[in-house]
Amino acid sequence: MPRWRTDDLYAGLNDPRLTADLAELRARVAALETTFDELGVRKGGSVATPEAVERVLGGLNEVGALVSRLRGFIAAFVTTDSRDSLAQERMGDLTTLSLPLGPLRSRLTAWLGEGDVEALLAASDVAREHEHLIRRSVEYARHQMSPQEEDLAARLRPSGAGGWAKLHGNVTSQPTGEYRGQKLPVTALRALATDPDEGVRKGAFDAELVVWQDAEVVLAAAMNGVKGEEGTLAARRGFPDTVAPSLLTHGIDRETLEAMQGAVVRSLPDFRRYFAAKARALGKGKLDWWDLFAPVGRSETEWTYGTGPRFVEAQFRSYSGKLGDFAARAFREDWIDAGPREGKRGGAFCMSWEGDASRILMNHDPSLDSVSTLAHELGHGYHNLLKSVRTPLQRETPMTLAETASIFCETIIQNAALERATGEERLYVLETQLLGHAQVVVDIHSRFLFERAVFEKRAERDLTPGELGDLMTWAQRETYGDALATLHPYMWAVKPHYYSLAYYNYPYTFGLLFGLGLYAQYVQAKVQGREADFQARYDDLLASTGLADARTLAARFGIDLHAPDFWEGSLDVIRGQIAAYEEATG
Numbered sequence: 001m002p003r004w005r006t007d008d009l010y011a012g013l014n015d016p017r018l019t020a021d022l023a024e025l026r027a028r029v030a031a032l033e034t035t036f037d038e039l040g041v042r043k044g045g046s047v048a049t050p051e052a053v054e055r056v057l058g059g060l061n062e063v064g065a066l067v068s069r070l071r072g073f074i075a076a077f078v079t080t081d082s083r084d085s086l087a088q089e090r091m092g093d094l095t096t097l098s099l100p101l102g103p104l105r106s107r108l109t110a111w112l113g114e115g116d117v118e119a120l121l122a123a124s125d126v127a128r129e130h131e132h133l134i135r136r137s138v139e140y141a142r143h144q145m146s147p148q149e150e151d152l153a154a155r156l157r158p159s160g161a162g163g164w165a166k167l168h169g170n171v172t173s174q175p176t177g178e179y180r181g182q183k184l185p186v187t188a189l190r191a192l193a194t195d196p197d198e199g200v201r202k203g204a205f206d207a208e209l210v211v212w213q214d215a216e217v218v219l220a221a222a223m224n225g226v227k228g229e230e231g232t233l234a235a236r237r238g239f240p241d242t243v244a245p246s247l248l249t250h251g252i253d254r255e256t257l258e259a260m261q262g263a264v265v266r267s268l269p270d271f272r273r274y275f276a277a278k279a280r281a282l283g284k285g286k287l288d289w290w291d292l293f294a295p296v297g298r299s300e301t302e303w304t305y306g307t308g309p310r311f312v313e314a315q316f317r318s319y320s321g322k323l324g325d326f327a328a329r330a331f332r333e334d335w336i337d338a339g340p341r342e343g344k345r346g347g348a349f350c351m352s353w354e355g356d357a358s359r360i361l362m363n364h365d366p367s368l369d370s371v372s373t374l375a376h377e378l379g380h381g382y383h384n385l386l387k388s389v390r391t392p393l394q395r396e397t398p399m400t401l402a403e404t405a406s407i408f409c410e411t412i413i414q415n416a417a418l419e420r421a422t423g424e425e426r427l428y429v430l431e432t433q434l435l436g437h438a439q440v441v442v443d444i445h446s447r448f449l450f451e452r453a454v455f456e457k458r459a460e461r462d463l464t465p466g467e468l469g470d471l472m473t474w475a476q477r478e479t480y481g482d483a484l485a486t487l488h489p490y491m492w493a494v495k496p497h498y499y500s501l502a503y504y505n506y507p508y509t510f511g512l513l514f515g516l517g518l519y520a521q522y523v524q525a526k527v528q529g530r531e532a533d534f535q536a537r538y539d540d541l542l543a544s545t546g547l548a549d550a551r552t553l554a555a556r557f558g559i560d561l562h563a564p565d566f567w568e569g570s571l572d573v574i575r576g577q578i579a580a581y582e583e584a585t586g
Contacts, residue, residue, distance in 0.1 A: 001305050001339030003080070004359045009073045013086045018073070022090075025066050025097050032059045036104055043110035043147045050124035056108065057130055057393060060101075064392030067098050072353050079361055081343040082173040095158050102154030106144065113141020132547050133393055139248060143237040153233060164225035165499040171218055172496070173345050177207040186211050187346040190494075191365045193293040198282070205290035212490035216465035219493040223468060227451075227458045230502045235459075242455040246503035251398030251549045252510070256561040260510060263567035264445050267574070268479060271442045274434050274578045275483035281427075281585040288486035293435060295367070296585070297427030305338055305364050308371040312378065315416040316409070320535055323409075326382050335381065336360045336374075347496070348373050350380035350406075352395075356388035368417055368432045372410050379409030386543040394546045399504065401545040401553065403511020404518065408538075410436070411519045427584045434581055437574050440512045442479050447491075447505040450475035451498060468492050513570035514554070520573065521557055 010018040040046030041056055074094055077087035112134050120127050120134070127134060144150055176183040179192075180203065189211070192204035212219070234242045247254055279287045281296045301307065309331050317324030330336065335353075337344075340363040348362035358381035364370045383405040387395045414436075418429045453471050457463055463471075469489035476487045488494075497504035518538065525534035541553055551561045559566055 001364060002334060002336055004076060004337040004361075005334035006073060006076050009069065009354055013074070013077060013084075013090055018070075018090070021066065021070060022093055022097060025063070025070065025094075028059075028063050028066065029097060029100050032063055032104060033100055035059055036107060041104075041111045042107045043114065043144075045111055048111055048115035048120060050120060050127060053112075053120060053124055054126040057126055057391075060104075060108070061391045061393055063101065067094075067101070068352060068392060069354055070094050072351050072359065075351060076337075076359060079169075079173075079345045079349075080337055080341075082170045082345070083343045095162075099155060099158060102157060103151040106150040106154055107147070109137045109140045110144055110147060110150070112137040113144070129391070130393055132549070133396070136248070143239060143245070143248075145233075145236055149236070157229075161226045161229040161499075164222040165496075168219060168222045168499040169345065169496060171215055171222075172493070173343055175211045175215060176342070177211040179204060179207045185340065185342045185344075187340045187344065187363055190346065191340060191363065193290060194295060194365060194367055194369070196295050198291070198294070201290040201294060202288070209490060212493045216490070216493065220463065220465040220468055222499055223454070223492060224458060224462045226499050227454050228462075231455050231459050234502075242502060243452065246501070249398065249501060250400045250503070250507050250510075252400055252551070252561070256510075256551060257506065259562055259564050260513065260567050261445070261448075261506070263513075263564055263571055264441055264509060266568075267441060267571045268445075268481065270571075270575050270578055271438055272481050272483045274438065274581060275480070277578075277582045277585045278431070279483075286485040287483060289484060289488045290486070292438075292484075293369075295428065296431040297429070298424040299368065299428045300425055301368075303366045303368050303371050305366075308364070308374050311371060311417075312375050312413060315413050316375075316378075318416065319412050322535075322539075323382060326385060327378055330358070330360070330378060330381060333357070336362065338362055338364045340364075345496075346494075348377050350377040350384070352384045356385045358384045368414075368429060369435060372413055372432065372436065375413040376406040376410040379406035382409065383542050383545070386539055387546065389543065390546060397545040398550065399501070399507035400510040400514070400550050403508055404515050404545070405542050407511045407515030408519055411515060427581070430577060430581045430584060433577055434574070437512065437577070440508050441571075441574070443476075444505045444508050446472075446475040446479040447495065447497070448503065449478055450492065451503060451505065454492075454498075455502075510550075513567055514550075514559075516570040516573050517559060517566060518557065520569070 035055060036042070039052045039056065041052070046052070071094060074087060074090045077084050078091050081087070117134060117138060121131055145153070172186070175186050177186055177189050179189060184207075186208060189204045189208045192200055195201050195204070231242055234245050237245070239245050247257065275287055278291070278296055279285060282291060282294060284291070309327070313324055313327040313331070316327045335358055337360070344363070345361065346363060348360070350358050350360045353359050360377040360381060362370070362373055362377060364374070380402070383402070387397070414429065414433050418426065418433070421429045450472055453475065454463065454468070457467070457471070469492070472492045473487045473489050476484070492498060522531065522534050522538070525531050537556065541556060544553060554561050
């Protein structure tokens with residue numbers, strides 16, 4: 001399978017140009033620190049004049065562009081082979097050189113939070129272009145610790161929570177498990193969850209659990225380290241709970257989260273009907289965990305990696321030539337590292353590269369679900385393309401909105417597959433859709449419940465691996481109900497999301513339901529002959545995700561994120577799929 005191209009940036013990790021750019025980063029960061037000191041950018045410092053703000057934001061944008069380029073290139077090696085010692089060294093260099101940027105952003109937040117925002121916006125074009133960042137800084141400033149504490153927290157992050165997250169990534173990318181007499185990477189074991197043979201699925205599941213049990217002490221230490229730091233800082237900054245800072249980070253308010261989560265809880269009995277129907281289709285009374293990704297139905301299409309890109313490009317073109325051309329370019333220019341291998345991170349992600357380009361990591365297996373993942377990550381790439389006209393600071397997008405384009409593109413692919421399918425193929429496509437929706441609604445809600453409980457208990461003391469497993473299975477029972485006979489006590493070790501941003505879970509649910517709501521508007525616009533108008537407004541929304549909060553952007557499409565009816569409407573689309581699935585499975 002193809003691997004992504006990296007030599008368009010640097011010839012390799014030993015390229016003298018890479019070394020020169022790391023040295024350039026050091027100089028630019030030092031110059032920026034001098035600028036901050038000269039202009040009094042700190043709490044209780046000089047007045048934030050238009051001229052000063054323009055110098056500061058301009059400097060941050062310049063440094064941000066260079067950091068993005070360097071981080072993307074080095075991450076391309078670290079994430080595909082965690083055993084690459086030179087790549088790890090270069091990432092360590094980058095982390096150290098960019099370390100002062102955290103304290104500088106804290107100083108900027110405090111400085112802007114004390115200023116006359118309205119006067120500043122009225123007097124400066126650059127300030128108005130970064131209005132969302134400035135207003136968010138005012139919100140963040142209300143929850144800052146003392147300047148000395150913020151500086152220390154930012155400088156300790158790479159060796160604290162950041163170090164624990166790095167450890168988790170490295171540890172989980174390297175282990176192998178014993179399966180039928182051979183050693184398989186844990187990513188390959190997890191990929192066997194889609195095998196039609198239950199004996200294969202169960203054997204891989206059992207082997208996977210042994211892998212996580214062997215690593216549980218290290219990974220529990222990482223979990224305790226990350227959540228301990230985040231919980232301590234949330235309390236010290238005066239937040240009412242650990243969810244509150246995540247709302248600022250993810251760009252929504254509590255009313256939006258509660259409206260969405262309420263709709264999710266009300267949908268859980270419907271998803272349990274899907275699980276029950278799947279169990280019947282597999283000839284079982286109840287599903288076991290190793291059945292969640294089991295294929296149902298039969299596809300006559302061979303979803304090889306060669307088939308996937310052709311299908312994705314064709315369906316993207318059915319939406320717009322611009323989206324189709326984008327996909328063709330991504331394949332032509334080798335943006336994608338497609339196949340699983342030892343040392344490579346599991347899962348999939350998209351990262352910005354240079355200019356309007358991206359790079360996509362995935363672990364392809366021959367299924368429609370994997371092709372949907374390809375479309376999902378290309379959606380992120382399309383989003384990056386549209387944001388490329390913005391400054392680095394304007395591109396900063398909360399996860400809630402970062403998932404919009406990816407879900408939209410995934411929906412295009414899955415709906416196209418469903419439209420052309422009949423019989424067993426139709427059941428296969430419905431299964432693929434619902435499997436993904438169940439992960440993003442049901443499983444992710446279990447992750448939210450788990451993480452909230454971990455924060456509460458971690459405030460008292462470190463949690464043992466056994467306690468983390470108990471909390472994980474408790475959360476799974478709360479969401480899956482009695483639909484599963486077997487649970488997965490080590491999902492806390494599997495998912496990297498717990499080890500990075502706090503509550504790196506519910507934004508996916510937001511993205512799915514918001515994306516489905518937007519797609520429904522596209523279908524209506526297409527029927528009315530207004531699809532070009534929708535496409536223009538949709539592209540503008542994606543280009544603006546760093547310029548306004550989610551509720552403001554949603555209002556452009558007549559969507560009220562506080563209204564339960566909006567979330568119920570998106571979930572009704574899924575309920576319709578569940579009903580069709582039940583009918584198809586008899």
